[in-house]
Amino acid sequence: MSEEWLVKGAAIVGGEPRDIRLKDGIISEIGTGLAAAGATVLDAAGLIALPGLVDLHTHLREPGREDAETVETGTRAAALGGFTAVHAMANTEPVADTAGVVEQVWRLGDQAGYVDVRPVGAVTVGLGGKQLAELGAMADSAARVRVFSDDGFCVADPLLMRRALEYVKAFDGVIAQHAQEPRLTEGAQLNEGEVASRLGLAGWPAAAEEAIIARDCLLAAHVDAALHVCHVSTAGSVEIIRWAKSKGWRVTAEVTPHHLLLTDDLAGDYDTRFKVNPPLRTRGDVEALRHALRDGTIDCVATDHAPHPVEAKETEWAAAANGMTGLETALRVVHKAMVDTGLLDWAGVATRMSIRPAAIGRVSGHGNPLREGAPANLTLYDAAAGETPVDPAAHASKSRNSPFAGLPLPGRVHSTFLRGTATVLDGKVTR
Amino acid sequence: MNRHLISAADLDRDDAIGILDTAEELARAEGRPIRKLPTLRGLTVVNLFYEDSTRTRTSFEAAAKRLSADVINFSAKGSSVAKGESLKDTALTLEAMGADAVVIRHPASGAPRRLTDWVSGRVINAGDGTHEHPTQALLDAFTMRQRLAGGPDRHGRGLDGVRVTIVGDVLHSRVARSNVLLLATLGAQVTLVAPPTLMPYAVDTWPCRAGYDIDAELRKSDVVMMLRVQQERMSAAYFPTVREYRRRYGLDSSRMALLPEHAIVMHPGPMNRGVEIAAEVADSDRSTIVAQVANGVTVRMAVLYLMLGGAAEGSA
Numbered sequence: 019m020s021e022e023w024l025v026k027g028a029a030i031v032g033g034e035p036r037d038i039r040l041k042d043g044i045i046s047e048i049g050t051g052l053a054a055a056g057a058t059v060l061d062a063a064g065l066i067a068l069p070g071l072v073d074l075h076t077h078l079r080e081p082g083r084e085d086a087e088t089v090e091t092g093t094r095a096a097a098l099g100g101f102t103a104v105h106a107m108a109n110t111e112p113v114a115d116t117a118g119v120v121e122q123v124w125r126l127g128d129q130a131g132y133v134d135v136r137p138v139g140a141v142t143v144g145l146g147g148k149q150l151a152e153l154g155a156m157a158d159s160a161a162r163v164r165v166f167s168d169d170g171f172c173v174a175d176p177l178l179m180r181r182a183l184e185y186v187k188a189f190d191g192v193i194a195q196h197a198q199e200p201r202l203t204e205g206a207q208l209n210e211g212e213v214a215s216r217l218g219l220a221g222w223p224a225a226a227e228e229a230i231i232a233r234d235c236l237l238a239a240h241v242d243a244a245l246h247v248c249h250v251s252t253a254g255s256v257e258i259i260r261w262a263k264s265k266g267w268r269v270t271a272e273v274t275p276h277h278l279l280l281t282d283d284l285a286g287d288y289d290t291r292f293k294v295n296p297p298l299r300t301r302g303d304v305e306a307l308r309h310a311l312r313d314g315t316i317d318c319v320a321t322d323h324a325p326h327p328v329e330a331k332e333t334e335w336a337a338a339a340n341g342m343t344g345l346e347t348a349l350r351v352v353h354k355a356m357v358d359t360g361l362l363d364w365a366g367v368a369t370r371m372s373i374r375p376a377a378i379g380r381v382s383g384h385g386n387p388l389r390e391g392a393p394a395n396l397t398l399y400d401a402a403a404g405e406t407p408v409d410p411a412a413h414a415s416k417s418r419n420s421p422f423a424g425l426p427l428p429g430r431v432h433s434t435f436l437r438g439t440a441t442v443l444d445g446k447v448t449r
Numbered sequence: 450m451n452r453h454l455i456s457a458a459d460l461d462r463d464d465a466i467g468i469l470d471t472a473e474e475l476a477r478a479e480g481r482p483i484r485k486l487p488t489l490r491g492l493t494v495v496n497l498f499y500e501d502s503t504r505t506r507t508s509f510e511a512a513a514k515r516l517s518a519d520v521i522n523f524s525a526k527g528s529s530v531a532k533g534e535s536l537k538d539t540a541l542t543l544e545a546m547g548a549d550a551v552v553i554r555h556p557a558s559g560a561p562r563r564l565t566d567w568v569s570g571r572v573i574n575a576g577d578g579t580h581e582h583p584t585q586a587l588l589d590a591f592t593m594r595q596r597l598a599g600g601p602d603r604h605g606r607g608l609d610g611v612r613v614t615i616v617g618d619v620l621h622s623r624v625a626r627s628n629v630l631l632l633a634t635l636g637a638q639v640t641l642v643a644p645p646t647l648m649p650y651a652v653d654t655w656p657c658r659a660g661y662d663i664d665a666e667l668r669k670s671d672v673v674m675m676l677r678v679q680q681e682r683m684s685a686a687y688f689p690t691v692r693e694y695r696r697r698y699g700l701d702s703s704r705m706a707l708l709p710e711h712a713i714v715m716h717p718g719p720m721n722r723g724v725e726i727a728a729e730v731a732d733s734d735r736s737t738i739v740a741q742v743a744n745g746v747t748v749r750m751a752v753l754y755l756m757l758g759g760a761a762e763g764s765a
């Protein structure tokens with residue numbers, strides 16, 4: 019709290035260079051030619067200032083799978099990726115389906131101190147899809163849960179889904195659905211298409227995602243509740259969400275960095291780094307997702323950071339775990355997929371990686387435009403840094419399962435501030 | 450030739466014809482009193498079988514032994530594999546044994562491809578999940594060439610213009626995938642026939658035709674290959690009953706009569722007699738099913754010979 023910073027010459031969301039003073043946890047002053055007046059000066063010439071990034075979809079793995087990630091390592095990775103708040107998914111061991119577990123995760127995040135950790139509560143007991151978890155108790159807990167999800171599994175029972183959507187209205191909650199019709203995806207391994215067919219891998223049809231999204235949009239409309247669609251992966255899903263939004267229904271959606279950049283043909287050599295759920299799709303889907311993120315049909319980017327130990331991926335394809343790490347590469351991937359392609363400017367990136375996800379997750383103190391009086395949560399990004407290949411060995415995440423390994427990506431996260439305290443400076447965590 | 454044989458697509462036309470020609474020569478040598486060739490003496494071939502398949506394993510074993518290789522059978526049952534050892538750890542064990550080639554059968558598509566990352570020897574795919582079974586396709590092509598392009602002038606020839614109809618559960622068939630690729634490479638015209646539920650997605654991108662009407666295709670086929678259909682498929686609603694499957698897609702003698710006079714009937718085995726193929730068809734003189742088994746050994750000898758022969762000479 020005692021840190022005082024003068025960030026000199028940063029381009030706020032890509033605009034003209036400004037000096038930003040961070041004092042007492044807030045942005046106390048923005049101007050040009052500001053005097054240090056006792057503050058530590060950070061030369062930010064050439065850097066872009068973004069409101070601290072907010073991730074709606076992070077698997078921190080603790081409690082239970084500390085071999086893959088801990089709250090400490092995962093949130094350090096998040097800070098290095100430019101994040102100031104992350105939502106910790108509920109599929110831990112034990113599942114985050116009680117006030118006790120969500121409070122534990124929240125406290126671990128608080129102790130680590132890199133980012134604000136917002137636990138996501140499970141919708142159903144043990145992610146079992148049979149009985150509602152005590153959603154109200156989690157909402158009322160110290161963790162103040164507002165986002166509920168059985169992510170990893172779909173809340174497939176339509177009646178249970180309707181009830182969950184309705185029930186959380188009492189505390190302004192939102193149900194984040196992992197849209198996957200289970201019967202249509204039994205044993206599914208890869209996007210049902212030319213590649214899976216050739217490789218002899220059981221197909222994961224786009225319709226299995228789209229059918230659930232369509233159903234859930236209708237349910238959300240019927241009970242006037244908030245639905246958030248996790249990791250949208252198909253062009254058809256985009257069409258359905260666009261239609262639901264055109265009706266004014268309370269539907270929001272996210273897309274992952276990997277679905278904005280990668281396609282199913284990467285699985286051609288059965289390289290398990292590319293195994294993820296929902297699966298990588300086709301070039302046409304990638305294009306549709308990028309345009310949907312641009313036009314606002316998809317509200318935001320969420321990483322679905324899913325760390326796994328080496329042995330979970332060093333297997334034959336069918337036995338390999340689903341998921342990819344993403345926190346430390348998200349902004350750079352968005353830079354490549356959306357900014358370098360001319361689809362978004364930096365203000366657009368700020369909206370989709372900070373402002374909208376904070377609003378969807380009901381995260382107070384985050385996702386505010388950078389102006390005087392706002393909480394001093396911000397990220398300095400060096401967009402001019404040339405493309406360098408991703409090296410997972412250098413990542414702070416405990417796991418190395420990055421699908422971007424070796425891929426040249428532009429840019430570099432320079433610094434991250436959480437309530438005026440530097441968590442990352444010049445690409446390194448401050449402690 | 451490629452370092453490994455994972456997919457029939459690893460073989461170009463010259464590779465494939467070279468294997469068939471070599472198999473012919475080896476078959477001729479087989480006729481002589483000395484049944485063992487010294488070609489692979491001192492080399493170790495490991496049969497790594499994660500699925501029970503006595504037929505394929507013994508075929509590879511016989512092929513390797515007739516070339517004087519040392520053969521180690523490493524079956525999933527009764528070994529550390531059964532206790533949950535990972536494929537990678539097993540691969541490292543094989544590496545320590547000094548395997549020059551690993552013949553792998555695995556229930557997961559792509560397992561042989563993964564194995565190539567972890568062993569320094571050659572990897573031969575002996576059937577992986579619903580992906581491929583390239584040596585089966587080679588022995589099928591060998592059998593076709595033997596039966597349809599008789600005479601010594603078949604040396605050096607492909608299967609240009611031969612019309613092959615493959616019928617049955619194409620979706621789950623590694624034999625069909627490898628055959629489509631290899632036969633197309635050799636110039637044959639392949640047509641797949643299956644109920645729409647058992648036809649692979651995006652089959653229009655494969656180098657073959659596809660249809661649902663077996664009778665129409667049989668009339669213009671030089672070869673019909675019947676695929677095994679597993680009764681479990683019924684429970685996943687791929688077709689209503691075995692009876693209906695047999696009626697619409699089974700090969701009985703009245704359907705066999707639709708075939709041109711010279712046409713042959715093939716089956717990769719094991720057969721479900723009375724389901725996809727009637728007993729009198731399987732046992733008819735059009736059937737090459739027994740010849741396929743015999744040819745399996747010679748074709749696998751040719752594959753091992755061409756993939757490892759150079760190594761043996763180098764080490765001698």
Ligand SMILES: [Zn+2]
Nearest residue numbers: 169170196248
């Ligand atoms: Zn999910």
